[in-house]
Amino acid sequence: MMVPGTAVLTAVWLGILTSISPCPLATNLAAMSFIGKDLGSPRRVLLTGVLYTLGRSLAYAVLAALLIASVFAIPDLAFWLSTYMNKLLGPVLIVVGVVLLEVLPFHFATSCVTDKSSQRFGKSGPWGAGLLGILFALSFCPVSAALFFGSLLPLAAKHGSLVLLPSAYGAGTGVPVFVFAILIAMGAQWVSKAFKKLVQFEKWARRVTGAVFVIVGIRYCLLYIFEVQL
Helix, strand or coil: CCCCHHHHHHHHHHHHHHHCCHHHHHHHHHHHHHHHHHCCCHHHHHHHHHHHHHHHHHHHHHHHHHHHHHHHCCHHHHHHHHHHHHHHHHHHHHHHHHHHHCCCCCCCCECCCCHHHHHHHHCCCHHHHHHHHHHHHCCECHHHHHHHHHHHHHHHHHCCCCCHHHHHHHHHHHHHHHHHHHHHHHCCHHHHHHHHHHHHHHHHHHHHHHHHHHHHHHHHHHHHHCCCCC
């Protein structure tokens, strides 16, 4: 199945929005401090940033592929989803939008990352950044879980994309760290200014995306659940 370019861009945007949300941003800050150790070697800094991004992308691609493949391996469930996907998307998008807008409080976090594991991979050189990316990708909080399970997975399932869209999402989650790696390689004085702007951008980006999700979710509900012709 041919995946539309808009779907790929949407997956990348969801990944970027995930990465700059407060909880994932904390893990990315840890990655930035890890990358910043090699300030004397710009090439090493860039390599570390690339490998970290690839690690995150691989983790999300494998997780999404396993979940989607498991669903489609059950014929009845796959048929039910293909039949009712549009009806499900409406409520799902509204819930995700509500989470992004912080209308309802959600407090949970799951993480397989410990200080010891971070330090262990941190001593492994640039290749440890790839493993660190995999570990950090598997740390979920309300916003990242809503975007991955509530938006990326339905999008990938709808287009039958087991690899491309999850990989694009994973690449998006690593974009800020990769950008900071470039800034670190160019000069550490740029990092502080860029980070402050990133925090400000995240608030507006999350709110705008949340509002869009709610509006699109309501539209899907009207069209496919209540069958209102717009």
